[in-house]
Amino acid sequence: MSVLSVLFFTFIRIGLGAFGGGLATIPFIHHELVVSHAWLTEREFAEVVSLAQMTPGPVAVNAATYVGYRLAGFAGSLTATIAVVAAPLALVSAAAWLLSRASGRTKTWAERVQRALRPVVAAMLFGAFWMVVRPLTKDWRLWLFTLVFFGISRFSPFRKYPQLLLVAAGTAGTILL
Template sequence: MNLFDLLVSFMIIGVGAFGGGFTTIPLIEHEIVGVHGWITAAELSELIAIAQMTPGPIGLNAATYTGFRVAGFWGAIVAMIGYTLPSITFCATLIKLLAGLTGASWMNTLKKSVQPAVAGLIIAAVLMYGRAAVADIYAAILAVSAFIVLIASRDKVHPIAVILCGGVAGIFIYG
């Protein structure tokens, strides 16, 4: 195994990972566990747990941690670069393509057309996340309280403060 193979593997994962987080993990399972056997299936479940428990995007966390497990610090760097390179390339290309279209009237219509779909996707994301995170009545109370605090404060309370308060409450409830 060399770092170049690792880079190529993570570029393949980066191209395939539409939607990020939860599409990345099956791809890592296929490419890193199945095709190359660089980590074991047991290590995979450890990595899923860690990717969710550390701050930042879950897909990127999973990729970086896998890289570290496979080839140490440089493995982590190579995996991170490989995973983000397709994303950077696509964004840069799209920005170039869109630059010529900003004034067009149909672009303004498109901007409005995209809003309901985005709102719908976020609702779907909440439902999916909520099913996993809200497992008992205490978690439900915490989630509802966080929602009420954010609504009632009219965006005066910082969301990170809400996450940290939830964590502190978690220590009292589950600790």
């Protein structure tokens, strides 16, 4: 199979498995990109996630664009990005259409399913947190940096404008680390 085919089918799988939002899918994306295909190292993956968080758009789309470009240039970038978006878009469109025609009982069932999924999504977010934090275990300075910026993030200007926190952390990291 060509690189573009492998990219396409890998990112279709990631797109279809991306339940729970961007951060919740990080462990799944990690498995595909680091474990299954070894396209990225642990450290590179953590950097991709950090970069994907800083740029506009979902984590999976940004990761697809980056990895696709890295493996096959512009064509790979385009292929991976389309693949990660196409299947979920089709599924959500079909689900929205079905729910718009649903009766009262079906809508109640759908609301119950959504409530039941919230704890699962929370667990997935904790898993994503660990995937991003795990590479920090080798350097105590990164743990300290993480704790300091977590504390700073609780203050008003940074809660309203997290972009300021990203700029501050990037500047401090460049100077201190």
